[in-house]
Amino acid sequence: xxxxxxxxxxxxxxxxxxxxxxxxxxxxxxxxxxxxxxxxxxxxxxxxxxxxxxxxxxxxxxxxxxxxxxxxxxxxxxxxxxxxxxxxxxxxxxxxxxxxxxxxxxxxxxxxxxxxxxxxxxxxxxxxxxxxxxxxxxxxxxxxxxxxxxxxxxxxxxxxxxxxxxxxxxxxxxxxxxxxxxxxxxxxxxxxxxxxxxxxxxxxxxxxxxxxxxxxxxxxxxxxxxxxxx
Amino acid sequence: xxxxxxxxxxxxxxxxxxxxxxxxxxxxxxxxxxxxxxxxxxxxxxxxxxxxxxxxxxxxxxxxxxxxxxxxxxxxxxxxxxxxxxxxxxxxxxxxxxxxxxxxxxxxxxxxxxxxxxxxxxxxxxxxxxxxxxxxxxxxxxxxxxxxxxxxxxxxxxxxxxxxxxxxxxxxxxxxxxxxxxxxxxxxxxxxxxxxxxxxxxxxxxxxxxxxxxxxxxxxxxxxxxxxxxxxxxxxxxxxxxxxxxxxxxxxxxxxxxxxxxxxxxxxxxxxxxxxxxxxxxxxxxxxxxxxxxxxxxxxxxxxxxxxxxxxxxxxxxxxxxxxxxxxxxxxxxxxxxxxxxxxxxxxxxxxxxxxxxxxxxxxxxxxxxxxxxxxxxxxxxxxxxxxxxxxxxxxxxxxxxxxxxxxxxxxxxxxxxxxxxxxxxxxxxxxxxxxxxxxxxxxxxxxxxxxxxxxxxxxxxxxxxxxxxxxxxxxxxxxxxxxxxxxxxxxxxxxxxxxxxxxxxxxxxxxxxxxxxxxxxxxxxxxxxxxxxxxxxxxxxxxxxxxxxxxxxxxxxxxxxxxxxxxxxxxxxxxxxxxxxxxxxxxxxxxxxxxxxxxxxxxxxxxxxxxxxxxx
Numbered sequence: 117x118x119x120x121x122x123x124x125x126x127x128x129x130x131x132x133x134x135x136x137x138x139x140x141x142x143x144x145x146x147x148x149x150x151x152x153x154x155x156x157x158x159x160x161x162x163x164x165x166x167x168x169x170x171x172x173x174x175x176x177x178x179x180x181x182x183x184x185x186x187x188x189x190x191x192x193x194x195x196x197x198x199x200x201x202x203x204x205x206x207x208x209x210x211x212x213x214x215x216x217x218x219x220x221x222x223x224x225x226x227x228x229x230x231x232x233x234x235x236x237x238x239x240x241x242x243x244x245x246x247x248x249x250x251x252x253x254x255x256x257x258x259x260x261x262x263x264x265x266x267x268x269x270x271x272x273x274x275x276x277x278x279x280x281x282x283x284x285x286x287x288x289x290x291x292x293x294x295x296x297x298x299x300x301x302x303x304x305x306x307x308x309x310x311x312x313x314x315x316x317x318x319x320x321x322x323x324x325x326x327x328x329x330x331x332x333x334x335x336x337x338x339x340x341x342x343x344x345x346x
Numbered sequence: 347x348x349x350x351x352x353x354x355x356x357x358x359x360x361x362x363x364x365x366x367x368x369x370x371x372x373x374x375x376x377x378x379x380x381x382x383x384x385x386x387x388x389x390x391x392x393x394x395x396x397x398x399x400x401x402x403x404x405x406x407x408x409x410x411x412x413x414x415x416x417x418x419x420x421x422x423x424x425x426x427x428x429x430x431x432x433x434x435x436x437x438x439x440x441x442x443x444x445x446x447x448x449x450x451x452x453x454x455x456x457x458x459x460x461x462x463x464x465x466x467x468x469x470x471x472x473x474x475x476x477x478x479x480x481x482x483x484x485x486x487x488x489x490x491x492x493x494x495x496x497x498x499x500x501x502x503x504x505x506x507x508x509x510x511x512x513x514x515x516x517x518x519x520x521x522x523x524x525x526x527x528x529x530x531x532x533x534x535x536x537x538x539x540x541x542x543x544x545x546x547x548x549x550x551x552x553x554x555x556x557x558x559x560x561x562x563x564x565x566x567x568x569x570x571x572x573x574x575x576x577x578x579x580x581x582x583x584x585x586x587x588x589x590x591x592x593x594x595x596x597x598x599x600x601x602x603x604x605x606x607x608x609x610x611x612x613x614x615x616x617x618x619x620x621x622x623x624x625x626x627x628x629x630x631x632x633x634x635x636x637x638x639x640x641x642x643x644x645x646x647x648x649x650x651x652x653x654x655x656x657x658x659x660x661x662x663x664x665x666x667x668x669x670x671x672x673x674x675x676x677x678x679x680x681x682x683x684x685x686x687x688x689x690x691x692x693x694x695x696x697x698x699x700x701x702x703x704x705x706x707x708x709x710x711x712x713x714x715x716x717x718x719x720x721x722x723x724x725x726x727x728x729x730x731x732x733x734x735x736x737x738x739x740x741x742x743x744x745x746x747x748x749x750x751x752x753x754x755x756x757x758x759x760x761x762x763x764x765x766x767x768x769x770x771x772x773x774x775x776x777x778x779x780x781x782x783x784x785x786x787x788x789x790x791x792x793x794x795x796x797x798x799x800x801x802x803x804x805x806x807x808x809x810x811x812x813x814x815x816x817x818x819x820x821x822x823x824x825x826x827x828x829x830x831x832x833x834x835x836x837x838x839x840x841x842x843x844x845x846x847x848x849x850x851x852x853x854x855x856x857x858x859x860x861x862x863x864x865x866x867x868x869x870x871x872x873x874x875x876x877x878x879x880x881x882x883x884x885x886x887x888x889x890x891x892x893x894x895x896x897x898x899x900x901x902x903x904x905x906x907x908x909x910x911x912x913x914x915x916x917x918x919x920x921x922x923x924x925x926x927x928x929x930x931x932x933x934x935x936x937x938x939x940x941x942x943x944x945x946x947x948x949x950x951x952x953x954x955x956x957x958x959x960x961x962x963x
Contacts (some may be wrong), residue, residue, distance in 0.1 A: 346501055
């Protein structure tokens, strides 16, 4: 009897493993490729947009959480906030401040703005995460969030670049975007400024900038693919 | 007029001194809201006005600029409000807003408030909420659809709204809420037939505040028969049907089920025991009913009245035969006796079937056979004296238990205890047997023997069957020790009752070789009395001089003092014996060791041991 039981349970385990494996294989089977290479699952532009927008939404959520945590622990009184001089290092990047302004921008320009913002935040966030990790005032939860945030900026930038590539491939936008993606060419003078930013100001600025990114992406998407959830 | 003015001023001063007038209280900015992320409005709460007409002004500064601007529109949004139109609204820009209250006597500034329009969005309620009843295979359902508020520009992607709706039946307290995400349509199932439903919808931007609930939409669900109920009814009917069938079957087989679940408890089966009497609570009656007349036997000295049990001596080779016979006999005997014992009566451990082997109704042939066997099987004997041939000590290797002895055991009809055994011990002895003895049987239970028969105990080779005609031989016979010969062998002689006829040569000293029980002492030992009879000595020279001291000890091993080999058989049977008393003998009392008078327990463990002082007279 025990032998029977063992064999039956082994069969069950095998079946379950097979099921899981098949699921995993299915999910990971198709790498995304935008160039139409053979053997990969081609994502549509709509799917790509959805992905980056979701990504940016998550990034903004994390930044909001961190900002409110900071505010709670370091600036309990409202008055103090008012006196802080909040100058973000990305204020040199010209971003549209309203709907009309944003709609007036060309697709390429809008894409450029998005990319500029994402590029500008890569280094500061990485340093911020480093300083958080060494600071014992923050708990693990906060430092994990900071790390995640820093990674997400990186991922999001890559994603947006892919979207831009796809759009260029489809002829939606012109090819002028690519030349601006190198971080060194964009804002060389900002390097000194952001080192002076305090953590709180950094979070405040990033929270706003991530919201801008999300919003611009949505505008871009609804302009290019209007029928899809717009 | 100058005087008038002076008077007025004096009055004013007077009022001022009296405290009725003063500078305005501090105003407070209550909230700022933007319905579509393109314009926004701020509201404030005025403080005390100090009794004088007070004016309010709102000033703001944009982020990182020191230029102060005043509110462009104080009227569009109503009293104590400031409306910022599209041109004046910048998103992702921090506004620092302050309200100032001014009256003739002074002014007062409110606390500044920082506002970023992105985070103060509260849209209007969704519009065009329509609810319709749709039909489905499972029943009707509600389809709720709506549109985003007019001002909110979701089409260009500027604002993303998520929706929520709530439903309740008319008259209910609790609303049922559902999140609809970004979709503008929702289905509600599981409706109550004929119910009136209320529906409301609201929305919220991805980072912002919930709008107000839309105005209630009423919808009535038409009557319908729910399909679920019919299925349940079918299931209920079916199970009821099955249940009835099961009950009917159970009823039919109730007896066997009852027997299986609640097996009958065996009750006591005591002759004369009346349950009803006991329930009535009359203990005297109960116990008196138990008393069987004529039991225990007292003075009626008929040996027929008494059952004599004796130990059986058996030999191994005839064991199976005996056993077989025993079984048949047992059943036969029981039936013939009409034993009142029931099948479910308990039986003691001493009650082996061999114990209950009855020779009643047995033909002479059997008896002969037994005797023959007994003779054949005999080897050396145990030293035994007296009537306690119940000693089945057998010095052979395969020892016999007392109950395996050949012989006859009779059961007391009303007692189901292990019976005292009294075995005839047809001992083989080398010496010459004086006479063939006859075993005397109880008259009451068995027909008197038609002829007398003699037992002669010869040498080991066995007796000729000549002397072993035992027609109508009774099953119980008593044996009396005649004497003990040189080799420490007990020479037996059968006893006979008054009704037994003997011819010839049986003049035995009807020596009282019985032991009379004096009593049972504390060590559970049967104390036997030695019966010394004068008559005995007179009668027979061959008599065995009764210098016997019997001592009954507890043990199921019967031993003799001379030869101390022990029986290692099952210690079951008991060596109590009962002997009839010759009528001519005068004994004070019948000193049998009576099975009935001794507790079953003790019976099992009674061992009769005799020390003989051989005195061959």
